[in-house]
Amino acid sequence: xxxxxxxxxxxxxxxxxxxxxxxxxxxxxxxxxxxxxxxxxxxxxxxxxxxxxxxxxxxxxxxxxxxxxxxxxxxxxxxxxxxxxxxxxxxxxxxxxxxxxxxxxxxxxxxxxxxxxxxxxxxxxxxxxxxxxxxxxxxxxxxxxxxxxxxxxxxxxxxxxxx
Amino acid sequence: xxxxxxxxxxxxxxxxxxxxxxxxxxxxxxxxxxxxxxxxxxxxxxxxxxxxxxxxxxxxxxxxxxxxxxxxxxxxxxxxxxx
Numbered sequence: 001x002x003x004x005x006x007x008x009x010x011x012x013x014x015x016x017x018x019x020x021x022x023x024x025x026x027x028x029x030x031x032x033x034x035x036x037x038x039x040x041x042x043x044x045x046x047x048x049x050x051x052x053x054x055x056x057x058x059x060x061x062x063x064x065x066x067x068x069x070x071x072x073x074x075x076x077x078x079x080x081x082x083x084x085x086x087x088x089x090x091x092x093x094x095x096x097x098x099x100x101x102x103x104x105x106x107x108x109x110x111x112x113x114x115x116x117x118x119x120x121x122x123x124x125x126x127x128x129x130x131x132x133x134x135x136x137x138x139x140x141x142x143x144x145x146x147x148x149x150x151x152x153x154x155x156x157x158x159x160x161x162x163x
Numbered sequence: 164x165x166x167x168x169x170x171x172x173x174x175x176x177x178x179x180x181x182x183x184x185x186x187x188x189x190x191x192x193x194x195x196x197x198x199x200x201x202x203x204x205x206x207x208x209x210x211x212x213x214x215x216x217x218x219x220x221x222x223x224x225x226x227x228x229x230x231x232x233x234x235x236x237x238x239x240x241x242x243x244x245x246x
Contacts, residue, residue: 036246136241
């Protein structure tokens, strides 16, 4: 398993990142990439850009924990996560999650799992620039629901024995 | 202990970090937020709706009932919106 986790201010090239994962290898049969891109609108309002704040140290650790969990759940051969912070203009990349495996199911599932967890557990906060000024983006309950679907089903409450 | 603030919690408190030693009776993350809210107007504003604020102890997510004993760094922040 080769893992790359990087946080950076600068833009990055998705093709260059995925080329690094597969170069010289013949065991990878599936490579799934998710690229998050900055839109020019938020909740129907036009935005000039966004600024991502993060918790240095914890952001890397939290991503690494989830990559570790993904690796334990699926037979992955390579994982790359690159997340930007600082100011990002519409059209620019924000995040890349790339997963490689011998077959597609593991790669698709792991990429989806990692993105769902990045959205709800990785310490990043988006602030958008609107005509009215800057505003923090509210967390979406749909993202929490998406992350919850990866949790193990809850055990039914233990039945009390009558005495 | 070292307290860190992020996003709108940081803006409302008016600083990115500070060192504060809460009294012995403050045992959990939830109690620490309640105690912080009593420090001054800015902290009161930041922690007015403590239920929505998330916390991490030494860079790991923790629930409001987590014990703060032995913590080096406690961070407070809104729900995350990365990705």
